[in-house]
Amino acid sequence: FSEDEEFDRPRLAAHGPVRVRVPAKINLHLHVGPSRPDGFHELTTVYHAIGLYDEITARRGDTLTLTMEGEGAGELSLDEDNLVIRAARVLAAETGHEPHARLHLKKQIPIAAGLAGGSADAAAALVACDQLWGTGMSRDDLAAIAATLGSDIPFLVLGGTALGTGRGELVSPILTGGHAWHWVLAVAEEGLSTPTVYKTFDEIGAQTNAGPPDGLLAALRQRDPEVLAAELANDLQAAALHLRPELQGVLDAGLDAGALAGLVSGSGPTCVFLAEDARHAALVAAELEARDCCRAVRTAVGPVPGARVL
Ligand code: C5P
Incomplete structure (x- = not known):
């Protein structure tokens, strides 16, 4: 995982389309603890982001819409239950922006596969809308919003290899020195x-x-x-x-x-x-x-x- 300057530079709202690429994840280690009062299981996991990608393109629009192509097209709901739409709405609500964007998802990560494809798309939507709207969120701010949407989503904002605890939403990077x-x-x-x-x-x-x-x-x-x-x-x-x-x-x-x-x-x-x-x-x-x-x-x-x- 390399240091990434993208999150450190000042933000301006983007006028052109914003393209965001997001990887799938595997778990190199997944220890499942007891189930908690909230129904989630306490985890100790090592997440690892791999080079199999989905892509979201965000364009300016008058409403919030989602279209898609690729894995799961025709099967996945594109309405309010879709994690991409939910992610865009939560980011808009948190930052006081209108939730207006035309989002297009190009999917290569298979759905319901144990590769966190849906979580990846939510992470991509947060990063894309953040850039489109110029909300200026830090990576930690985005990870905190991501945690409210799903256990794996903060990791997909971060990527690399990381230790996940809590229900999976608490992530700390593991530096592996660039080995592939x-x-x-x-x-x-x-x-x-x-x-x-x-x-x-x-x-x-x-x-x-x-x-x-x-x-x-x-x-x-x-x-x-x-x-x-x-x-x-x-x-x-x-x-x-x-x-x-x-x-x-x-x-x-x-x-x-x-x-x-x-x-x-x-x-x-x-x-x-x-x-x-x-x-x-x-x-x-x-x-x-x-x-x-x-x-x-x-x-x-x-x-x-x-x-x-x-
Ligand atoms: O957090 P996420 O929405 O990805 O979780 C999906 C489902 O997986 C949860 O509703 C829960 O049933 C199960 N889960 C769990 N313990 C975790 C993570 C997920 O039981 N730590």
């Missing part, structure tokens, strides 16, 4: 609902395998993929496999294809595999594709920055 990790994603035919996965986690009394993330943090510093492979852990994996037993076959296929490790991403159903380098990732991806066990296979590098104006 190579991932292969197996995207499932059908999405999984995050609340259902957490509910299943409680119902099946899933064991927590992920302890404190100390081993993972040390592995990130060592920059050795074999060492990192042994430290990846996700407490929600058992619940995702309970709901989708066929994902075990996908995990096995990735390991057979030579991946160093495989795990379910977040609440699933996407399975993510660690490769040694770019060449190895391409080989694992080709082998997984040949096995025809999922809807799509992607390669991606991480960490990458969070939602940024292009």
Whole structure:
């Protein structure tokens, strides 16, 4: 994660279109604690932003509208429940601006996939409208607004690799010295609902395998993929496999294809595999594709920055 000057320069309202690119996330470590009185689970997680992107273009308008293309088009509601619209409205209310913008979302991050695509779009909408309206919010201000909209959204404003606590909304950057990790994603035919996965986690009394993330943090510093492979852990994996037993076959296929490790991403159903380098990732991806066990296979590098104006 590189220091980013964008958030430090003075802001003026933009007249032309504002394009913002936002990455997907995976969780390198996800420890799920007890459920809290507010219904959320206490988490200790290591978020990692990867180079699979959605893009939002914000233009001036007389009302607030959202159009979209790509993953989920025709399925996702574009009205007031959409997180993009909610994000724009909350930012307008917090800053005293009219919530007027024409927003267009170009989606490559699969929906309901455990990759935080919806949260990414909300983060992108905050950054795009902030620039369009010239609200002059600091990154911390945007992260605070983001936290009111969803647990993963502050991380997607930040990007990089970060420790997440609370319900996931409290994020602190982990500096990994610019090392690139190579991932292969197996995207499932059908999405999984995050609340259902957490509910299943409680119902099946899933064991927590992920302890404190100390081993993972040390592995990130060592920059050795074999060492990192042994430290990846996700407490929600058992619940995702309970709901989708066929994902075990996908995990096995990735390991057979030579991946160093495989795990379910977040609440699933996407399975993510660690490769040694770019060449190895391409080989694992080709082998997984040949096995025809999922809807799509992607390669991606991480960490990458969070939602940024292009
Ligand atoms: O915060 P977000 O809207 O992304 O959460 C979606 C759902 O996932 C919550 O309504 C809750 O059911 C579940 N969740 C949870 N504990 C967390 C984060 C999410 O139980 N820490």
